[in-house]
Amino acid sequence: MDGKHNKYPMFKGDNYSWWKHRMEHYVKSTDYECWVIIQKGPLAITVTDSDGNNVVKSEDSYVEVDYRKVEKNSKAIGEQDINRISGCTSTKEIWDTLNLAYEGTSQVKKHRIDLLMQQYEIFNMIKDESINFISSRFSSIVNELKGQGREF
Template identity: 55%
Template sequence: MNSKSVKCPVFDGTDYGWWKNRMMHFIQGTDYECWVIIENGPLAITTTNANGVSSVKAPKNYTSDDYKKAEKNARAISLLQSGIGKSETSRIAESKTAKQIWDSLPLAYEGAVQVKKQRIDLLMQQYENFKIHEDEPIKSMSSRFSSINNELSNLGRQFETKDIIRKILRSLTKKWRQKVTAIEECRDLATLTYEALMGSLMAHEITLENDVEDKPKLRVWP
């Protein structure tokens, strides 16, 4: 495939690991020498005096070979900048070389990625251990569960609706066993929506409350 036909991946501040891997291969396929410059630093443009001491050569003294090195260094920077979205350019504003740009990004994002993973691990533990509290209203249970599920979704950890339905049913206490069995036997869990499940559980909750109210009280004999 012609490298010119491959679209440069653009980093927008999310999913840094994915972008880093894609960008590395994109640059290698476009100009491998630029990738070497990004990894190891710019091509040196120096001059050596009579005493054998090297120093950076002034642009006014560049030879044609020096200009080629300067252009290659600039191309490495340009390739990286092409893959960094407008919202993230402030993070590389102080970088003078392609290597400085590349090395600065992990400091900002790989630490954030680790924090994200830890947060996902904590929320997954809460998700897996989720249970309705004894005598907790369905509305309250739903609110607690949605809070966990929504945060996981925002962090990129999403579940299919059918899996969420099964998780809710497993979280209910023994007094819900008859209703859970009825739902599992009479409803297609693959097509049942979360809203429909909550509506069904809330309706049954009213029935359970009425049964408690209608239950005759034990008479205390003198």
């Protein structure tokens, strides 16, 4: 099935690690150049001046290919967390803002991994818990750890 017909993963304010992973794969599969822009920042449309220097091209002199590149700078912006990201000027800035808001600083990430590892290590079945529920709880812990970069 063509990945371009799949609906993008909506972020609803929880399970950020899952959403981040899914969004990364979604964007890469639909438009890899857009993913590069999210990671490195907006494409600057430049032209070489008479001195051989690259300078930002005037919007008045854009051609069709320039407009397509500029469109990619806005392509991955979604509707969620509008207040948090409304001041952002690029998809990279949005991505970084959401990462900081939901994953925190490196110290917060380390603390979160420590807590998840503790849950993983002491994991056990709760009385009268179904196999489906225990499996779901365990998968949730493992997926959160994977989302934080901890592989097993």
